[in-house]
Amino acid sequence: VKVATFTEDGNRQLVLNELYERHALQALRLAFVLTGNRPVAEDLMQEAFARAFDRLESIRDPEAFGGYIRATILNLARRRHHRTWLERRSLTRYAQREFTQATDAPAIDERDRIWSALQNLPYRQRAALVLRYYEDLSERDAADVLGVSLAALKGLVARGAKSLRIDLSETEGDEP
Amino acid sequence: MNGEVRLRETFQAQTARITDAPSLAAGGRITPGPARRTALAIALATLVVLGAGAAVARVLDSQDSHEGPVITLLDDPYTLASGDASAPWELLLYQARVTRPDGQDSVNWCLDFNGPGPSDQEADGPYDTNACHAVPDNPTTFGVTFHISMSESLAVLFGEVSPKVEQLQITTADGVSSEVDLTLPPEGMDTGVRYYATEVPAGTVELIARDANGEVLDQTSVG
16 A cells, blocks of 8 residues: 555545555454444544544555554543543442452353453553553553553553453563 | 463454454545544533633533533644553643534643542542643743542642743652653644643642742642
């Protein structure tokens, strides 16, 4: 995808279509693992693309488009998380209690409980786990995307894992 | 099976259910869906528009109200400061168009503080202040000043001071004095004031602003 060439040629629609087809599914899945809600994820994804399309001419490196979308979705998800915190608070307590009481359940149920508990983590802990174990970013890259230090990223991952009651001790994320 | 594998499997199992994304509308236009409209409605309720130098309010308590100004971000927020002492927090600066219910609108600068309450899971609720205000041509020494409790023992202090202020000294409740760094936003976001943000022990904090010669311009206390 050569953004500059397409836009200079006036074929903006081709660029938009191609960028959307290339990144939309991945962006939607990222928004979903951050929010746990498909309609909200679609909204965040569309908002991210709307912002990116508005700034298309300023994104000089086509390969940076995916990173821009990722960063925008993280930002939008963070803002949404803060706005809905009160509503989620009671659900948090319920989900965590249920998760803790059923740690010996079969794997399929365990995944559901992990998923449920993930949705109730503080946003930055969840985002750190998503970037490390869903997006497969290195600790340094995940820290950069979140705008935190490497030590802070490790702390977020460690606290997130602790809240989920799962052992990630073989990763560097458990370092203080 | 270790935790990392279980976590990866959880992510994969959930995202595997999503096999397609909504199609892009003709013309590349994307319209806000229900959730975006909801977010906008909440933004209407949570906005606090302040006059220059006015105090700041926590706003999430008023979510039931849908009357209030409409805030439209004109640029991506800039992170003035962030911390992670007792819990992650950040201070954002951005320019926004504020449209009041009577139709009048203006372009203002907004300071958002985002952070959890006294603990991650047992919070009183998020601190999500949203203070938009016009920056005066000749700001008083102290502009908006915030003191937000993060835990029983820790608070975040932040706010604005006029450009005349070169040194900002704080004295915490335990009698310890220190200098606070003053931050200028990046080029293009210069509002004409300087910002500060620091974590402090809980309790009253005395602030003393001095000019380049060390002369006291003003002092105040918060907390």
